[in-house]
Amino acid sequence: MTEPAAPTAAPEVLSGVRVLDCSIAMAGPFAAQRLGDLGADVIKVEPITGEWQRHAAAGGATGNRINVSFLSLNRNKRSIAVDLKSDEGRSILYDLVATSDVFLQNYRPGVAGRLGVDYETLRAINPGLVYVSMSGYGEDGPYRNRPGQDLLLQAMSGAMLSAGSHGTPPQPAGQYLVDAVTASTAFEGVLAALFHRERTGQGQLVTVNMLDAITTLQMQELSVFTVGQVAQTRGQQPHAHVYIRAPYGAFATSDGFLALAMPELPLLGKVIGEDSFLSMDTEVDSWTHRDEIYERTAARLVERATAEWLEAFDAVGIWAGPVYDYQDLVDDPQIVHNGTFIEYDHPTEGRIRTPGFPYGMSVTPPRIDRGAPLAGEHTREILTELGVAPERIEQLVDGGVVAAEPAAAEATPDTMPAAGVAPAGQGGPA
Structure with missing residues (x-):
């Protein structure tokens, strides 16, 4: 053999x-x-x-x-x-x-x-x-x-x-x-x-x-400026990216922070209990009322813990996630799984x-x-x-x-x- x-x-x-x-x-x-x-x-x-x-x-x-x-x-x-x-x-x-x-x-x-x-x-x-x-x-x-x-x-x-x-x-x-x-x-x-x-x-x-x-890493952002002729304008609130609609950034919760990315405003309003968002047009108002949206979102999110919000957002498909420090990152199960x-x-x-x-x-x-x-x-x-x-x-x-x-x-x-x-x-x- x-x-x-x-x-x-x-x-x-x-x-x-x-x-x-x-x-x-x-x-x-x-x-x-x-x-x-x-x-x-x-x-x-x-x-x-x-x-x-x-x-x-x-x-x-x-x-x-x-x-x-x-x-x-x-x-x-x-x-x-x-x-x-x-x-x-x-x-x-x-x-x-x-x-x-x-x-x-x-x-x-x-x-x-x-x-x-x-x-x-x-x-x-x-x-x-x-x-x-x-x-x-x-x-x-x-x-x-x-x-x-x-x-x-x-x-x-x-x-x-x-x-x-x-x-x-x-x-x-x-x-x-x-x-x-x-x-x-x-x-x-x-x-x-x-x-x-x-x-x-x-x-x-x-x-x-x-x-x-x-x-060249900023291919998209710079093209928005040079081709789309949209100015790089920061608002009064700490928005995470001037060319992405609100709310977009890191927000304090009752026990830490979470990141929230571009939710549909009426849907976000339902989840966080912010009635003023229910009648807003996401593609229009998220740009023209950026600071107001940030302030009202921040005021609601600080009322509950990160895990509670993430569970609620995940249930309806809103993009959100935890804000990690390095120890959190090293211990994350996906990081461990990926090797x-x-x-x-x-x-x-x-x-x-x-x-x-x-x-x-x-x-x-x-x-x-x-x-x-x-x-x-x-x-x-x-x-x-x-x-x-x-x-x-x-x-x-x-x-x-x-x-x-x-x-x-x-x-x-x-x-x-x-x-x-x-x-x-x-x-x-x-």
Whole structure:
């Protein structure tokens, strides 16, 4: 009787693709991490002292050797720490470029050229290279030297004045929204360029900037303004979006908050006991009486508990939901079912619980093979792959051209989960 074939590991959609991640902070590293989750060999090229984010802990959340913000943006990467200002260090990078498919950087304007890692230089080494250059405002133009910081881009995008009330401060998002959408844009650009190269063999330059990313994210809102010529007008009450009819936003209840979205006014009036809504025309009055509708809705909703209102709204099909904090989110049964959060063991930081990959793939699922690396953790490994002799590697370390963790500190495959990474919930990584 023939023995059944042994199960094989799930294929990885970007297996065989090598990415050089020379980016810092959030947007670039986040994009590179997504590529690593899909199977790319991502090599994080860091300065001798480590990438900037290693030394800037978001929320003050430190770790044993890696702070939480760096840890969250740099899984599935190997690290080589090298001095690119030295001729020897730059030569090492050029050798890596010759063996790579994607180069990702978000240097300040002019820095890539000064370091000798600009697109034209690297294209001469590897014509098939997909070179991704990320910036705050664009490769050139009047704002090219402005700092590409998330809050500043949110403010400039106009989005802050699409929520809240007239006369109150603009409303920034509660997450690094511009960094996140820029990361997704860069990730998308890499995949498109790799697909083009698969067809033609031709590499190319992909430019991504934060200002365009957050602007194009507002496709619908800005078209309402530019095409529909509807002004971006905030009322006296804290409406959640100037281009969506009332009531729309977060409302206090007797024991917390709930979100209420665009109900039919007569139906809402019946449920909350507001008789003035019964004769209103939803498509007309919800715009012309926005502040009045907010005030009367708020006055009714504060009378009862969140769960009572949600049950009543659900019974008649009114769109409403709870306002969560992060603990509520982590504990939510749908989040648990989806396996939205994953867990894995990190060699220095212990058990890690963190959001996983944002979409599922039936044939080529994402995977977590390793957590965020220590600075230079894989320097010796990567140089060995380039054919550098062991004694020469130690000379480079001793000369300060590269930095390397002691060999004993290197993570080994059996310290990390296999492709079937343990999810926080029952559904597995989505």
